[in-house]
Amino acid sequence: MKYVDEYRDRTKALILVREIETIAAGIKVPEGRPIQIMEVCGGHTHSIFRYGIEGMLPKSLELVHGPGCPVCVLPMGRVDDCIAIAERPDVIFTTFGDAMRVPGSRKSLLQAKADGADVRMVYSPMDALALARKNPAREVVFFGIGFETTMPSTALTVLQAEREGVSNFSVFCNHITIVPTIKAILDSPDLRLDGFLGPGHVSMVIGTAPYEFIARFYKKPMVVAGFEPLDVLQSIWMVLKQIKEGRCEIENQYARIVPQAGNSRALRAVARVYELREFFEWRGLGSIDHSGVRMRAAYARFDAERKFAVPNVKIADPKSCQCGEVLKGVIKPWQCKVFGTACTPETPFGALMVSSEGACSAYYQYGGVKGQCNDSPAGAGAA
Amino acid sequence: MNIAPLIHRRPRGKVHVPTVTLAHGGGGRAMKDLVDDVFLAAFDNPLLAPLDDQARLELGTLARHGDRLAFTTDSFVVDPLIFPGGDIGKLAVCGTVNDLAVGGATPLYLSCAVIVEEGISIDFLRQIARSMSATARQAGVEIITGDTKVVNKGACDKMFITTTGIGAIRADLDLGADRARAGDVVLVNGLLGDHGAAILGARGDLALESPIASDCAPLHDLIATLLAAAPSTRFIRDATRGGVATVLNEIAEAARLAIEIDETSTPIRDEVRGFCEILGLDPLYLANEGKIVAIVPVEQSRSALDAMRSHPLGCAASTIGRVTPGHPGQVTMRTVFGGCRIVDMLVGEQLPRIC
Numbered sequence: 001m002k003y004v005d006e007y008r009d010r011t012k013a014l015i016l017v018r019e020i021e022t023i024a025a026g027i028k029v030p031e032g033r034p035i036q037i038m039e040v041c042g043g044h045t046h047s048i049f050r051y052g053i054e055g056m057l058p059k060s061l062e063l064v065h066g067p068g069c070p071v072c073v074l075p076m077g078r079v080d081d082c083i084a085i086a087e088r089p090d091v092i093f094t095t096f097g098d099a100m101r102v103p104g105s106r107k108s109l110l111q112a113k114a115d116g117a118d119v120r121m122v123y124s125p126m127d128a129l130a131l132a133r134k135n136p137a138r139e140v141v142f143f144g145i146g147f148e149t150t151m152p153s154t155a156l157t158v159l160q161a162e163r164e165g166v167s168n169f170s171v172f173c174n175h176i177t178i179v180p181t182i183k184a185i186l187d188s189p190d191l192r193l194d195g196f197l198g199p200g201h202v203s204m205v206i207g208t209a210p211y212e213f214i215a216r217f218y219k220k221p222m223v224v225a226g227f228e229p230l231d232v233l234q235s236i237w238m239v240l241k242q243i244k245e246g247r248c249e250i251e252n253q254y255a256r257i258v259p260q261a262g263n264s265r266a267l268r269a270v271a272r273v274y275e276l277r278e279f280f281e282w283r284g285l286g287s288i289d290h291s292g293v294r295m296r297a298a299y300a301r302f303d304a305e306r307k308f309a310v311p312n313v314k315i316a317d318p319k320s321c322q323c324g325e326v327l328k329g330v331i332k333p334w335q336c337k338v339f340g341t342a343c344t345p346e347t348p349f350g351a352l353m354v355s356s357e358g359a360c361s362a363y364y365q366y367g368g369v370k371g372q373c374n375d376s377p378a379g380a381g382a383a
Numbered sequence: 384m385n386i387a388p389l390i391h392r393r394p395r396g397k398v399h400v401p402t403v404t405l406a407h408g409g410g411g412r413a414m415k416d417l418v419d420d421v422f423l424a425a426f427d428n429p430l431l432a433p434l435d436d437q438a439r440l441e442l443g444t445l446a447r448h449g450d451r452l453a454f455t456t457d458s459f460v461v462d463p464l465i466f467p468g469g470d471i472g473k474l475a476v477c478g479t480v481n482d483l484a485v486g487g488a489t490p491l492y493l494s495c496a497v498i499v500e501e502g503i504s505i506d507f508l509r510q511i512a513r514s515m516s517a518t519a520r521q522a523g524v525e526i527i528t529g530d531t532k533v534v535n536k537g538a539c540d541k542m543f544i545t546t547t548g549i550g551a552i553r554a555d556l557d558l559g560a561d562r563a564r565a566g567d568v569v570l571v572n573g574l575l576g577d578h579g580a581a582i583l584g585a586r587g588d589l590a591l592e593s594p595i596a597s598d599c600a601p602l603h604d605l606i607a608t609l610l611a612a613a614p615s616t617r618f619i620r621d622a623t624r625g626g627v628a629t630v631l632n633e634i635a636e637a638a639r640l641a642i643e644i645d646e647t648s649t650p651i652r653d654e655v656r657g658f659c660e661i662l663g664l665d666p667l668y669l670a671n672e673g674k675i676v677a678i679v680p681v682e683q684s685r686s687a688l689d690a691m692r693s694h695p696l697g698c699a700a701s702t703i704g705r706v707t708p709g710h711p712g713q714v715t716m717r718t719v720f721g722g723c724r725i726v727d728m729l730v731g732e733q734l735p736r737i738c
Contacts, residue, residue: 052716
């Protein structure tokens with residue numbers, strides 16, 4: 001398949017792996033620990049597991065799977081709110097597929113659907129708007145979720161609904177922003193990361209300038225990375241090269257998609273519809289200042305949170321869950337007390353077991369629980 | 384007095400209304416008319432014609448095909464009922480025929496139980512019955528008994544079909560996952576994931592237009608060809624729900640052996656790959672309705688592959704991996720990129736990813 005297979009070339013991968021081994025061998029890390037690079041985005045985590053990239057890397061290099069799976073980090077209280085809306089008899093609740101399984105305190109959307117709620121999977125918020133046009137007697141609510149990647153599409157849908165005067169469409173807004181989240185990780189006292197793979201699709205919208213503080217104030221290198229396996233390998237190589245050369249810069253490996261300045265039209269739509277919340281609650285990470293957006297007062301009529309009364313109850317993460325430590329790279333998924341026992345993809349306990357992009361789920365499914373690949377030096381996982 | 388000849392002479396009933404109503408499930412004249420007009424007209428055969436409470440089979444006939452009976456049942460629900468490459472009727476016949484054939488049985492007879500939601504069009508029912516009949520003919524089986532129920536609107540999604548099948552297994556055949564041995568070769572008969580992608584595309588709710596057609600087909604002849612060329616074949620299973628990944632896990636678990644597959648030799652058409660790329664799905668977990676996974680000893684793998692490739696339903700047959708003595712029950716894949724990953728069972732159904 002053109003424009004896909006080129007980025008999955010095994011021969012080029014081997015060359016890059018050799019380069020990575022050479023550079024990594026020359027980097028000295030204090031305390032004899034491995035070099036730790038965090039991929040912020042869940043899409044990268046998925047690629048890393050899907051293609052078995054971790055097993056191709058030298059043992060002295062460790063990938064830490066970051067918080068960039070918006071489905072995973074949604075707190076239980078918000079899921080409960082969304083189920084309360086979905087269970088209203090007048091509502092058609094629309095959602096991206098992988099948000100269906102996120103557990104609330106009582107149930108997931110999938111269970112709510114089984115109990116009779118009209119929950120429908122859509123591929124785009126525009127599909128939800130089309131449903132609203134087709135069902136004028138029902139309230140169609142779209143589950144707005146995701147980082148800056150999906151934010152413009154919900155913003156544009158709201159603007160379209162406004163233009164058309166569609167009054168039975170609203171968004172339950174759970175959009176989150178990436179920069180405060182990276183900052184929260186960088187500020188954590190037990191941080192050990194040596195560099196970052198920056199989120200490719202978020203950066204396509206916001207550009208690369210918002211990350212400059214990471215290099216300037218925290219002295220960590222970041223490479224904005226694409227999602228094909230060669231993109232990931234090349235970006236790892238670029239981060240290592242920076243570390244080796246003592247540089248801390250924001251580099252852009254994904255230049256074929258990510259413009260330095262981002263997408264100004266998308267950003268305008270986002271700024272028009274959304275404003276920053278003072279804080280937003282994250283599963284596994286707690287409350288992070290300015291890390292979420294809500295709809296501006298001018299669009300209140302499209303805001304499901306204002307339109308429907310929601311319980312709005314804060315529910316603490318389960319005590320035994322160590323998602324926060326996994327997210328920060330302090331422990332590996334299989335080192336968590338409940339991994340694979342109380343917490344499995346079937347009955348996810350913590351955030352990272354929820355979506356296939358969550359680090360724990362990926363380890364469980366692709367690498368960690370049953371053992372290693374037979375003839376791979378490090379195995380797909382390393383349990 | 385033998386009344387059978389009289390029954391045969393009874394004129395066939397005819398439905399004169401355009402849609403099915405609850406009256407057609409009431410057991411009276413309307414129901415007789417529906418059964419005559421729709422099902423008997425399509426399935427017409429001497430074992431069904433008396434419309435008794437049971438079809439009566441001669442054991443001698445069965446015994447000519449083998450020394451053991453194979454007996455299987457499956458219910459079919461699909462949305463939409465008609466999709467590129469097939470419909471629920473074709474699916475209901477192929478599914479049960481294939482479940483018999485993968486056990487090494489010659490499929491012989493099917494039953495057909497239909498649950499219909501009131502309001503469905505009679506012409507549509509005729510179309511589905513004709514499709515079942517044509518597929519049964521192609522598969523060399525007869526539909527010899529059946530049942531029809533009509534339920535209230537909303538009590539079922541338009542139409543459900545259950546087919547049960549009987550076949551006979553030749554004395555010299557004994558297939559089983561536990562017969563797999565380390566070193567055996569894993570074969571598939573063609574391109575994977577077509578049915579799953581076709582159905583998802585045909586539903587239309589993902590707003591993706593796709594030219595992909597279901598691979599739905601009766602595989603009895605392909606399997607007979609394979610077994611003739613590779614009589615020591617260990618095990619065959621059709622890779623329906625859960626796709627090839629799920630079947631491989633089931634085999635590895637039953638055999639207490641590991642299976643290793645190679646992504647580069649896993650045949651998937653570009654349209655299906657593209658479809659999966661866009662939706663964030665894994666084609667290995669997409670359903671097939673005309674694909675088998677066969678475990679064959681290495682010394683017969685070449686002839687098995689050649690035999691399948693010589694058959695119209697096996698042109699794109701391929702060796703996708705091997706049984707190995709590794710971790711019992713584990714399926715791994717050497718990725719196209721050169722890495723290695725575990726291919727596990729899915730928890731639930733695959734859901735498109737957010738971004």
